[in-house]
Amino acid sequence: DAKTTQPPSMDCAEGRAANLPCNHSTISGNEYVYWYRQIHSQGPQYIIHGLKNNETNEMASLIITEDRKSSTLILPHATLRDTAVYYCIVKADSWGKLQFGAGTQVVVTP
Amino acid sequence: GAGVSQSPSNKVTEKGKDVELRCDPISGHTALYWYRQSLGQGLEFLIYFQGNSAPDKSGLPSDRFSAERTGGSVSTLTIQRTQQEDSAVYLCASSSPYGTDTQYFGPGTRLTVL
Numbered sequence: 517d518a519k520t521t522q523p524p525s526m527d528c529a530e531g532r533a534a535n536l537p538c539n540h541s542t543i544s545g546n547e548y549v550y551w552y553r554q555i556h557s558q559g560p561q562y563i564i565h566g567l568k569n570n571e572t573n574e575m576a577s578l579i580i581t582e583d584r585k586s587s588t589l590i591l592p593h594a595t596l597r598d599t600a601v602y603y604c605i606v607k608a609d610s611w612g613k614l615q616f617g618a619g620t621q622v623v624v625t626p
Numbered sequence: 627g628a629g630v631s632q633s634p635s636n637k638v639t640e641k642g643k644d645v646e647l648r649c650d651p652i653s654g655h656t657a658l659y660w661y662r663q664s665l666g667q668g669l670e671f672l673i674y675f676q677g678n679s680a681p682d683k684s685g686l687p688s689d690r691f692s693a694e695r696t697g698g699s700v701s702t703l704t705i706q707r708t709q710q711e712d713s714a715v716y717l718c719a720s721s722s723p724y725g726t727d728t729q730y731f732g733p734g735t736r737l738t739v740l
Contacts, residue, residue, distance in 0.1 A: 548726060559630075559717050559731035560669065611657050611727045613671035613685065614719075 520604045525621045528598075534591040536620055538604030541585040546609045549580060551589045553600040554619075560603070563589065567609075594624045628652065630732035632718050638738045639708055647703045647735045651720030658701050659721075659729060660693060664714040672716075675701065677723070708739045 521539040528534040540549065550565040564571055564578045566587075571578045577590040591598055603619040631650040639645050651658050660672040671685040675695040686692070690708075695701040705712055715736050719729040 550728070559734050560719075562728055562730055565726065565728060607727065609726060611674070611676050611721070612682070613659065613674060614661075614669075614729060615671070616669040618668060 520606055520617055522602075522604050522617065522620045524618065525623070528591075528594045528622060528624050530596060530624050530626050531593055534594045534598065534622060534624070536589040536591075536602050536604075536622065537586065538589070539586045540604070540606045543584050543606050544608070547606045548609060549578065549584075549587050550605045550607055550614070551576070551578065552603045552605065552614075552616075553598075554603070555597075555600040560616075563602075594622075596624050596626065598622065599624045630718055630720055630730055632716075632732040632735050634735060635733065636736045636738075638740065640740050641710060642707055644704065644706045645708055645737065647705075647716050647737070649701045649703070649718030649720075649732060651699065651701070651718070652722075652730060654722065655720035655730075656698065656723040657721040657727065657729075658695055659719040660701070660703050661717045661719065662714040663717060663734075664711075667714075669717065672703070705737075708737075710739050713737055713739045 548565050551563040552560040554560045564576050566578045580587045601619040633648045656677045658675045661669045663669050673693045674682040690706045693703045715734040717734045719731045721727045721729045
């Protein structure tokens with residue numbers, strides 16, 4: 517599976533949009549982009565995933581560039597409860613392990 | 627519906643003892659994964675079950691680690707002769723046989739080896 521690059525940390529003001537970037541320049545055609553987050557002392561929580569098209573659900577939006585070499589996770593109105601480590605993972609369309617990197621530590625401040 | 631559940635939530639054991647950790651996947655999910663997260667470390671894959679296929683054990687760190695999945699549902703991760711370096715949070719995830727392999731995680735079991 518392709519490797520991803522994320523900034524180590526990011527601050528965001530409560531109520532503002534949080535835009536989390538991820539680079540995956542070696543992504544293959546059959547690989548999806550997944551986003552998970554891990555709030556302190558909890559298991560990872562699935563957020564969203566996509567292949568080529570932009571995706572939106574009740575938690576977030578995922579914007580994937582046309583060449584699929586990068587993506588952005590958007591939390592539209594960040595709350596204090598969104599403080600967590602966010603992981604961008606590229607994974608083939610088959611069953612198998614998720615490869616977690618270091619992620620981005622997002623801190624939402626009042 | 628019910629998510630992935632794990633038990634116990636916390637386990638403290640003495641070095642050299644055996645421990646068993648349990649995972650109940652989401653009903654109907656055929657794929658089940660074990661990961662672990664040591665203090666300050668990332669999540670590390672351990673083992674993966676998919677239906678009746680042979681499990682992928684490529685992530686198990688030593689032969690002291692083993693896992694079973696009986697009846698295609700509940701899984702038990704066993705660590706024999708525990709060592710202090712086994713201290714970690716052990717996480718279980720499951721995914722549906724339909725659609726993509728979106729894995730849903732349980733809350734984890736925090737294992738402390740004294």
